[in-house]
Amino acid sequence: SMSILAFYLSYFILISNYSLSQSSICLPKNHTALFIFGDSLFDVGNNNYINSSTFLQANFPPYGETFFNYPTGRFSDGRVIPDFIAEYATLPLIQAYLSPAGFQDHYIYGVNFASAGAGALVETNQGLVIDLKAQVKYFTEVSKQFRQKLGDEEAKKLLSRAIYIFSIGGNDYGTPFLTNLTSGAVLPCPQQKFVDYVIGNITAVIKEIYNEGGRKFGFVNVGPLNCFPLLRMAINSTSLSACLEEEASAIARLHNNALPKMLHGLEKQLKGFKYSVTDFYGALIELMKYPSKYACCGGGPYRGDNSCGGKRGIEEYELCNNVNNNVFFDSLHPTEIAAEHFAKLMWSRNGDVNEPYNLKELFHYF
Ligand SMILES: *[C@@H]1O[C@H](CO)[C@@H](O)[C@H](O)[C@H]1NC(C)=O
Numbered sequence: 001s002m003s004i005l006a007f008y009l010s011y012f013i014l015i016s017n018y019s020l021s022q023s024s025i026c027l028p029k030n031h032t033a034l035f036i037f038g039d040s041l042f043d044v045g046n047n048n049y050i051n052s053s054t055f056l057q058a059n060f061p062p063y064g065e066t067f068f069n070y071p072t073g074r075f076s077d078g079r080v081i082p083d084f085i086a087e088y089a090t091l092p093l094i095q096a097y098l099s100p101a102g103f104q105d106h107y108i109y110g111v112n113f114a115s116a117g118a119g120a121l122v123e124t125n126q127g128l129v130i131d132l133k134a135q136v137k138y139f140t141e142v143s144k145q146f147r148q149k150l151g152d153e154e155a156k157k158l159l160s161r162a163i164y165i166f167s168i169g170g171n172d173y174g175t176p177f178l179t180n181l182t183s184g185a186v187l188p189c190p191q192q193k194f195v196d197y198v199i200g201n202i203t204a205v206i207k208e209i210y211n212e213g214g215r216k217f218g219f220v221n222v223g224p225l226n227c228f229p230l231l232r233m234a235i236n237s238t239s240l241s242a243c244l245e246e247e248a249s250a251i252a253r254l255h256n257n258a259l260p261k262m263l264h265g266l267e268k269q270l271k272g273f274k275y276s277v278t279d280f281y282g283a284l285i286e287l288m289k290y291p292s293k294y295a296c297c298g299g300g301p302y303r304g305d306n307s308c309g310g311k312r313g314i315e316e317y318e319l320c321n322n323v324n325n326n327v328f329f330d331s332l333h334p335t336e337i338a339a340e341h342f343a344k345l346m347w348s349r350n351g352d353v354n355e356p357y358n359l360k361e362l363f364h365y366f
Pocket residue numbers: 029030366
């Protein structure tokens with residue numbers, strides 16, 4: 001039809017401008033795209049488009065009330081971490097891959113594959129999420145499109161300059177707790193073996209992206225799981241120090257030890273491979289020393305019952321008066337103001353929070 005023809009023509013014009021001249025007005029000179037993978041910390045609405053459960057969706061009020069004024073699917077009152085990273089990198093807002101807006105700009109600035117509830121293991125919330133392997137499969141389709149439309153050389157340039165950021169693992173470790181709140185925490189054993197599976201699967205997807213041309217990878221590690229209001233409520237731990245000692249946080253720490261070791265190994269093995277790990281675990285504990293341990297939105301102890309929005313089996317929920325006094329918006333997810341704080345750390349802090357680079361350094365490294 002005419003409209004499809006017109007679409008392809010405009011597409012061709014955009015792409016040919018790009019190919020003909022790097023300094024074309026269509027694109028900034030040192031163009032760096034942002035590809036986003038992982039879970040609800042990074043999801044900007046992919047789960048709106050799959051047959052997920054409301055536990056893994058946030059496309060109803062009061063989600064989104066702060067910044068967008070409507071629920072976008074982000075698990076936040078407003079923006080999530082990748083929204084801020086895109087802003088610092090002077091990129092437009094990076095869209096959800098499955099959203100109709102996802103194809104905007106032909107993925108030239110990147111795209112977001114993250115899915116709330118997703119883990120590195122296929123079994124984690126299976127059937128309700130886009131697991132990490134499936135996310136990377138979508139990415140290889142995008143990569144193929146780049147090659148077809150831009151030619152091998154330009155595609156390679158785009159993919160090797162791009163940044164690939166990940167928030168993954170929390171659900172692999174947290175879900176065994178969440179599915180069995182009343183009976184107490186029983187994790188698959190032995191724990192180290194389970195961590196090895198998670199790390200092994202993350203390693204495999206990094207290598208796959210590397211083979212497509214990816215070189216610059218940014219990770220956040222896994223948070224102190226027992227400090228999230230949902231788990232706090234379940235375990236009814238009453239102090240920060242108690243929350244640190246719990247089993248769920250212990251397995252998170254095993255993961256957080258293994259992740260940088262694995263990445264360091266890849267750096268030695270894969271030519272041109274560069275990475276950043278942000279200590280989300282430490283940053284979250286640091287931040288929680290000050291504002292409330294309570295979620296802003298929800299009910300029960302710590303407002304940790306995951307009822308935010310009233311669509312997950314419990315209709316009544318409370319909403320705090322000033323969302324900016326809270327680290328958590330709902331029982332598991334940061335408020336916009338906390339996400340901004342984490343994004344700033346990822347972008348520009350050194351040493352104490354990021355190893356061996358921060359994201360700003362990765363963005364400006366060619
Ligand atoms: C692009 O990157 C090159 C190599 O790092 C650098 O010399 C140049 O100044 C950059 N140009 C812009 C416009 O940032």
